[in-house]
Amino acid sequence: MSEAMEGDRNPSVAETPNEWPLWEVFVRTRGGLAHRHFGSLHASDGEMALRHARDLYTRRQEGVSLWVVRSSSIIASDPDNADSFFEPAADKIYRHPTFYQIPDVLKHI
């Protein structure tokens, strides 16, 4: 991948010029469910990534729909900043809806 293109890419995903770029694969296991991250693979372009994803991740009928995304397009949180990112939520128990009495007649809540 050329330097010029890297402006909008996540530089932490290393891509070497002679290797296919990395893609993340998302599979919808059945209608109505969300696409879930299944894994990653290498492919020359999006169309081939979709083909490889079909052969790698849905050969045992795991899915009904596939997404592939360039790994370098994903902006990820920094594990070193996990404290400031996630810990402040730990002591805010009032954000959990656990202070309500749910009537017994209501199901599926």
Add this chain to the structure above:
Amino acid sequence: MTMLDQRGTDAPARQVGIHFDYLLRLGDDSLVLGQRLAEWCGHAPALEIDLSLSNMALDLIGQATLLLDHAGVVEGAGRDADALAFGRDALDYRNCLLVEQPNGDFARTMVRQWLFCTAQSHLFSELTDSSDEALAAIAAKALKELRYHVELSADWIVRLAQGTEESGRRIRDAFDWHWRFVDELFEFDAVEQALAETAIAVDRTMLRAKFDAALSDLLTLSQLEQPAEHYPVTGGRRGHHSEHIGPLLAVMQCLPRAYPGAKW
């Protein structure tokens, strides 16, 4: 002794003989190409391609199992797909010459896949209306698989043709190598003509125009020229194979022949 000798002279026996022969042709095409593709297992250019090639191999071997099992039923001599796959020698194999050709490089494998699966998908599309209902059902199932093989191999042909100078040369060499075996895919001999009369088989010559149109589209997309004319080579349907089929069958058959009835 060839299967022609076993056919007998009375009309019903002859009908069974040619029906059996036709199913062997279809089953052997799938079996031999499946075996060839399986040779890539562990050797493909990338892990992702390894899986794609193995998947296609398994599709084809699955089709062969159905077709040869059905052939065994039509024959009525108690042979199943395994008996037919592992118990026959090269002279009794009825596959076309294209599918037994060595894998060569990845470009050659992809071009062979596209040529065969394109012709076969047009054939199976017609066979879904065959008066042989079991064959029609097998064709309908196999058609979805074959269409995927066509798409995958077309994607690779376009990319290799427009890739580097070397990949482009390899794709042109691949078409050049395989072109002599293409006419045989549309061969419509006395066996198939007789079966077409009862709507079991279809007229293969009618499929050529669709094949040529698909090829023309692919070549345009890949910016490739029409392959140069070669003197066509045929004979697979009569058991006259190239030297390449012997080693292929030896690898495929050695275990069941050394340990008859082996299970694992």
